[in-house]
Amino acid sequence: MKKRLRIAIIAGEASGDILGAGLIQALKQQYPTVEFEGIGGPLMIANGFRSLFPMEKLSVMGLVEVLKHLPEILSIRRKTIQYLLENPPDMLIGIDAPDFCLTVEARLKAHGIKTVHYVSPTVWVWREKRVFKIKKAADLVLCLFPFEPEFYRRYQVDAEFVGHTLADQIPMDPDQNAARRQLGLSSDVLRIAVLPGSRRSEVERLGSVFFEAAQRVQQIHPGIEFIIPCATPTIRLMLERQLKNYLGLRVTLYDGQSRVVMTAADLVLLASGTAALEAMLLKKPMVVSYILSPLTWFLIKRMAKTQWASLPNILAKRSIVPELLQHEATAEKIADELLAYLENPDRTDQLMDTFKFIHKQLCKDADQVAASAVLKRILSETDDNEK
Numbered sequence: 001m002k003k004r005l006r007i008a009i010i011a012g013e014a015s016g017d018i019l020g021a022g023l024i025q026a027l028k029q030q031y032p033t034v035e036f037e038g039i040g041g042p043l044m045i046a047n048g049f050r051s052l053f054p055m056e057k058l059s060v061m062g063l064v065e066v067l068k069h070l071p072e073i074l075s076i077r078r079k080t081i082q083y084l085l086e087n088p089p090d091m092l093i094g095i096d097a098p099d100f101c102l103t104v105e106a107r108l109k110a111h112g113i114k115t116v117h118y119v120s121p122t123v124w125v126w127r128e129k130r131v132f133k134i135k136k137a138a139d140l141v142l143c144l145f146p147f148e149p150e151f152y153r154r155y156q157v158d159a160e161f162v163g164h165t166l167a168d169q170i171p172m173d174p175d176q177n178a179a180r181r182q183l184g185l186s187s188d189v190l191r192i193a194v195l196p197g198s199r200r201s202e203v204e205r206l207g208s209v210f211f212e213a214a215q216r217v218q219q220i221h222p223g224i225e226f227i228i229p230c231a232t233p234t235i236r237l238m239l240e241r242q243l244k245n246y247l248g249l250r251v252t253l254y255d256g257q258s259r260v261v262m263t264a265a266d267l268v269l270l271a272s273g274t275a276a277l278e279a280m281l282l283k284k285p286m287v288v289s290y291i292l293s294p295l296t297w298f299l300i301k302r303m304a305k306t307q308w309a310s311l312p313n314i315l316a317k318r319s320i321v322p323e324l325l326q327h328e329a330t331a332e333k334i335a336d337e338l339l340a341y342l343e344n345p346d347r348t349d350q351l352m353d354t355f356k357f358i359h360k361q362l363c364k365d366a367d368q369v370a371a372s373a374v375l376k377r378i379l380s381e382t383d384d385n386e387k
Contacts, residue, residue, distance in 0.1 A: 005031060005378060008038040008089040009049070010080070010104060012058035012097025014198060014231070015274040017041030019118060020095050022165040024049060026371035038092075039080065052080060058100055059199065073100065081107050088113055091378050094138075095119060098130070105137035114377055118142040118370065120159070124151050131155045140377060142370050145315065146361055160373050163364025166274075170259075170281040172359060179263035183227070183254065191225045192217070192338065193265035193284075194251075195258065195275050198231035200238065202271050205291040207242045210269055212331035215246055217338050224342075226251040227265060229258035267341050269334065272323070277311040281362075283355050285348045286312070286321050287337045289329045297326050315358050320351060 007027070011020040021043035027034050028047075037050040039058065045051055053076050081104055084092065092108045094101025096119040105115040117138035123131050124147070134141060134157060141159040143149055152159035177187050185191070194214060196206040214226050230236035230253055239253060254261055259278060262268055268279045272290040279286045288310040292300070308314050312321050322337045324330070341347055 002031065002033045005034040005091075006089045007034060007036050007374070007378075008084055008092045009036055009044070009095060010039045010092070010097065010101050011041060011044060011055060011095040012039070012100055013055070014041060014059070016095040016097060016119070017043045017055060019165055020044040020049070021047050022367035023093070023095075023118070023370050023374070026367035027374065030368075030371050031375055037089075038084075039076075052083060058097055077104060080104055084108055084113075085111060090114070091116060091374065093118055093374065096121075098134075102133055102137040106133070109137060109139065114139055116140045116142060116374060116377065119144055120148045120152070124148065131157065140373065142373060144362070144366070160369075161364070162369040162373065163366040164277070164362040165366040166278055166281055167359055167362035168364070168366055170278070170359075172356060174263045174282050176263060176266075179260050182260055183257070183264055185227075185264055189223065189225050190221065190342070191227055191265045191267075193262045193268045193270075194226050194228045195262070195268065195270040196228075196239070197271035197273070198235065200234065202290075203235055203238045203242075206271055206289060206329070207239055208245070209289070209291070209329060209331050209334065211242060211246045211249060211251075213269065213334035213338065214251070215249055216331060216335035217342075218249060220339060221342060224250070227254065227261050228252070229254050229256060229261040231256070231258070267338060269338060272309050272325070274311075276321075280312045280315075280321075280355050281359050283352055285341050285351055287324065287334055287341075288312075288321055289324045289334060291326055291329050312355070312358070315361075316354055320354055 009020050011017050017040060020040050024036055024044060024047045039053050039055055040049045040051045041055040057072060057076055077100055091114045092105055093116045094105050098121040105117060109115045115138050117134060120141055120143045121130055135155060141152055141157060143159050143161045144164045146161050149159040149161050180187055194210050196203050196210050218224055228251060230239060236253060262279055262282050262284055265284060268284045268286040270276060270279060270286060270288060272288045276288050309325055310321060310323055313319050324333050
């Protein structure tokens with residue numbers, strides 16, 4: 001009979017919930033007597049995970065934006081640390097959310113509990129000195145991208161490239177017609193998917209800008225349609241209110257189903273983030289945009305070490321998709337970039353080879369590889385203690 005294992009996991013937002021759910025499934029396959037608790041979202045909970053607090057409480061973006069929610073976040077962190085020290089797990093895995101997770105990891109590691117940080121913070125983009133905090137907090141960093149372990153080796157931090165679970169889930173050649181049938185859409189209409197973000201602050205800043213850009217595109221291509229996945233009921237209500245100012249826009253809203261909606265589209269307009277990686281894996285030409293609070297933007301610009309914000313460009317190490325950020329994120333400029341795709345099909349064709357090359361790089365059966373790395377750490381520690 002295998003020793004029963006208890007693993008604590010902390011995920012701070014939807015992308016972490018996806019990774020956490022895949023990791024839980026793989027760990028259960030490799031080691032059936034494992035239990036999970038911590039902080040997670042609906043996908044993790046559906047896989048038998050016990051969440052101590054609602055994950056949404058941690059889903060706050062931006063340096064300034066966090067300040068409004070800081071007292072509650074600090075309270076949750078303090079209570080989480082206290083609970084895990086009083087009920088020590090065999091391992092703590094922090095998934096992304098570095099400002100929250102690394103502090104918890106460091107406290108537990110100081111008490112002899114093994115720790116893993118899943119998803120490297122973007123230390124290779126900005127705030128490189130965070131690597132010293134990571135070294136103090138994590139026994140192992142599980143990296144999504146192939147260039148990251150080499151960065152950590154320079155600082156004597158143990159890191160392993162596991163690939164990205166989205167790359168494993170998404171087929172190399174997604175079926176656009178099947179996605180359109182699933183959404184009840186005809187196959188003969190040009191469509192643009194519009195994703196202004198999954199957070200209230202993102203939709204407040206980008207929603208109207210995106211709709212005005214869509215209106216400009218529709219004036220030149222009257223037959224075009226826009227399809228929008230709504231991350232939550234609250235986001236849907238916000239978008240419906242904004243759309244009242246654009247009554248002539250041919251638009252359909254969907255509850256969730258962001259991947260299906262992007263697959264059904266010919267072109268994607270989106271807020272920078274994990275959605276850009278997903279759009280790339282779906283082989284969709286895209287325009288990436290983002291607007292932060294002025295102070296957050298000022299601080300990031302001063303500390304950034306790369307000229308790109310979106311993962312397609314960062315992974316390609318060159319500008320392959322347009323990015324319109326902050327003051328550049330105007331309806332006119334966004335519309336111009338969308339129209340450039342529509343009026344130059346060769347531009348789309350040139351992207352596909354690059355997208356497929358990156359997709360193949362990221363395909364590693366990430367959930368299973370990450371689970372194996374976690375179990376290797378736990379079981380080797382158990383064996384050492386029993387000697």
